[in-house]
Amino acid sequence: AQKITQTQPGMFVQEKEAVTLDCTYDTSDPSYGLFWYKQPSSGEMIFLIYQGSYDQQNATEGRYSLNFQKARKSANLVISASQLGDSAMYFCAMREANYQLIWGAGTKLIIKP
Amino acid sequence: NAGVTQTPKFQVLKTGQSMTLQCAQDMNHEYMSWYRQDPGMGLRLIHYSVGAGITDQGEVPNGYNVSRSTTEDFPLRLLSAAPSQTSVYFCASSPRDATGELFFGEGSRLTVL
Numbered sequence: 001a002q003k004i005t006q007t008q009p010g011m012f013v014q015e016k017e018a019v020t021l022d023c024t025y026d027t028s029d030p031s032y033g034l035f036w037y038k039q040p041s042s043g044e045m046i047f048l049i050y051q052g053s054y055d056q057q058n059a060t061e062g063r064y065s066l067n068f069q070k071a072r073k074s075a076n077l078v079i080s081a082s083q084l085g086d087s088a089m090y091f092c093a094m095r096e097a098n099y100q101l102i103w104g105a106g107t108k109l110i111i112k113p
Numbered sequence: 114n115a116g117v118t119q120t121p122k123f124q125v126l127k128t129g130q131s132m133t134l135q136c137a138q139d140m141n142h143e144y145m146s147w148y149r150q151d152p153g154m155g156l157r158l159i160h161y162s163v164g165a166g167i168t169d170q171g172e173v174p175n176g177y178n179v180s181r182s183t184t185e186d187f188p189l190r191l192l193s194a195a196p197s198q199t200s201v202y203f204c205a206s207s208p209r210d211a212t213g214e215l216f217f218g219e220g221s222r223l224t225v226l
Binding site for chain 1 (some may be wrong): 214216219
């Protein structure tokens, strides 16, 4: 069974608009962490944001925020005021207590000028 | 600030050849791992290690060997390369803390003919 699901293979968004990238996860472990990484066309993996399962507040990092809904097992990434440089693949990942990171298939985000 | 260093960045092999992808980190991280990334897919864990002398299999370990004789180094060996191993390989490390961000190398693009 899929542990991390990203249902949007691709998205087109107008520059300066906000965008939400979906991520749902499945785990029975009470302690886990959720990560979002960005992979531009150059190929490197760039860490964006982290949310722990016990964190009470949604994580924020600059223009990135994580909409964490534990009961629904979703951890959507919100990018405010999108920029052309945000065009990239975005991956959601989950880390359980065994330290292994399970990855979603990714969402390709294209920002239109 | 070297971080995680992978070599080589590009390699072309013939079927049946063997090779080693090198990975070194200078952050004293206990956890190190190898992933492969195939087109249109997220990262899949090959092998990981939670400390020197300790390694374990991930999701797709067949055809690969690893060892962890020091904290800094975590080489990945392809014993007899196959075309199915054509992929981009990433090495990553983190502190032994499930909340820790995973730091990635730049990736190694391997083609097996």
